[in-house]
Amino acid sequence: MDSANKYCLITGASRGLGKALAEHFWQQGWSLILLARGQQVLSEVVRALGERAGQSLHTIVADLARQEEIE
Numbered sequence: 806m807d808s809a810n811k812y813c814l815i816t817g818a819s820r821g822l823g824k825a826l827a828e829h830f831w832q833q834g835w836s837l838i839l840l841a842r843g844q845q846v847l848s849e850v851v852r853a854l855g856e857r858a859g860q861s862l863h864t865i866v867a868d869l870a871r872q873e874e875i876e
Contacts, residue, residue, distance in 0.1 A: 814838045816869060819846035827854065836861040842868045 813830045817823030818839035827839055831854050841847040844866045851862060867874040 810836075812836045812838055814840065816840045819843060819850055824850055831857070831860070831862075834860060836863075838863045838865065840865045840867060840869070842866065 813826075813835045815823050815827050815830070815837060818827045818837075819841035823839075823841070827837055827850060831837060834857075837854075837860075839847060839850065839862070841850075841864075844864075847864050847866060851864060854862065856862075869875060
């Protein structure tokens with residue numbers, strides 16, 4: 806799959822399956838939008854992924870179980 810100019814939105818990106826998916830798609834050249842409930846752990850994931858030319862990495866801190874945070 807061609808990852809050029811493609812974004813992947815990953816919820817639960819700070820641990821478990823979400824973190825593994827973030828690592829996989831990042832290595833495949835995708836730009837990412839990572840969503841998690843905690844800023845500290847999300848920042849750790851971003852640091853671990855590092856920078857890659859031609860890719861962008863964005864984060865959103867929110868709890869999708871809370872309607873007011875989704876809006």
